[in-house]
Amino acid sequence: MDTTGRKSFLLFGYLGGRNLGDDAMLSGFFSAAPEKTDFVVLARDKDEVKIPTNRTVKVLAANFFEAMKQIIRSDGVIRVGGTSFHDEYKIKSNLRMKCNYAKLMFMYLLPWLLRKKIAAIGIGAGTPLHWWTKFTATLSFRACRLIIARDRASARILNNLTGGHNVLAGVDLAFLDERDLCNRTMPGVIGVSVLDLSPFMTIGYGSQLDFWEEVIKRTAERSAGKELRIFAFKDNDSESDLIIAKELERRMGGLFDQVSVVGYADGLERILNDMSACDTFVATRYHSAIFASLMGMKMVIVPYNEKLLHLVDDLAISPEAVIDLGHWSRTQELGAFEPTYVNPARANDLPVRVSDMRHAIAKFFA
Template structure:
């Protein structure tokens, strides 16, 4: 039996990160059913209940050290852990976990990471030292490759793959439709999903989303449904936007599992999103999507499927957002088929993350049988 410790932004009620973890567990378990996974989590009981794995507190150094000492591999990822734009402290935290693994003489894999932006001489220097000490790096986009090269990280094997969530299997739309019915949605009207987040206290983008939602409701006769990816923060932002609208909107005020969110997104005729993993959920479920960029990870994902953001969050207008919505709406089936073909290739790349992790574990088997490890 192999033991893996997973480090990431887990246990914080972020649907995108929980989906990444669910996908990682699903694929790793499929490749090696004997793998035992322990997650470093902000909420160990929730992680155990939600994912059926062992979990230790992200604040307990002793628990983390014990888990690392009992492990065969530290997996750091997936997601945008190694950046200091949204939080300066988190970069050092995730690097510190990697350094602990070094001290425990355990190999480290950076798993489907979205690298950067990393700003500042010392942060980039520390990242170069840490990055060059790991066993393997997989990144989810081409921009991350460029960021690694710019920092001088070149010693480990580096492979461009895709976001872990793209390996997850589509689900039935039934559970999502039931939730929508409970929230007053009836059959007969098209559904347009909107996934938003709070960002720097800005107001302008909320006004643009409100105006766009009103225009979609009137022009296409659609029901507007706000889908929360981070609970309850996204609900509050959705409520602010809905209060600016003239038309009625449905706000899903609840914490949903990965499967429930996939099912909900699958019921949409179009998804408009600031959130990366809402866009990825749309791709998995075959729903045409419109992305708005607030971070390079949005641009990088959209580029991977041959698209570009409809707007930048800092300069967004309802007119430019509506222009892209119309373009996608008028050719929904064409975009659905195009995205499905591209995402099929990305799914294979996403699966490769787990295959490479299992390769590391299999390479350690002779060392384990000999009674020791040699890193």
């Protein structure tokens, strides 16, 4: 704990994992957090964490002993975005799942025992099905002084787990990022964020490529598309969007005047700049949908994960813009869809929730 009068907080989550969405959430967090506060970030790869130049931040490699040491030294602990304690993906080892969730629970319970301030900000939640998931999630979240959910559906689940204990329905932290996300639309430019859908659809790899090709063709027909920009938001050892992006670049080369791939290594600023020129955007990665909505462009949603459907609800996106993955899995045919303009400023109570979230974060640090 600092003796100079400046408080220090430990940040953890899916940080330093070469994922532009996680970078955007951390950037959004720093835009809302007080400047006269020090932070320590636990990261998978400390060289991949993007820190604003006006911040005093120490980045350390995440491991159990470092986490324990930093919890003891800090004034508080904050989970920054992401989804934790969920049963959405099959885990090869039940013992591995229990160990992972036990370590995650430790990140909440140790600071609680030491009477530190604990918050989970901009997090998502799925309904826990396994008893161990529910047990660890309930104990962890009840230790928090503040919980801000990234969408209303997650807020309902977290309220059920905690009995309504300090849960606020907020927004994803990327919505708090203060950078200018203007739309420089160039007619005929189609953008698509891709990922390997095979873990989420009962189809083979070849059929998945057929799916992407059909989605892009159909979108281009509706928008007189002449240029295709393929975005790979995630690129790490366990999951890389670049593999399928490069394959689609080869496949679609004869259908557009120009096809390009923009990946994680190009940086968030380059990706946002190239996205802003798109006339229509096919959003698969969660944060690509957020960025496209903030730019006010026409969108199509590929909801590989339930969190995208929660975002569709929060942004009041027309169901016509949502592609039915289940229909393709069953029939190998693409159902009807229509690109739709999105304006977050008019989406339900989202602007109010942004304001409430900033106020709650400021109050937590006070």
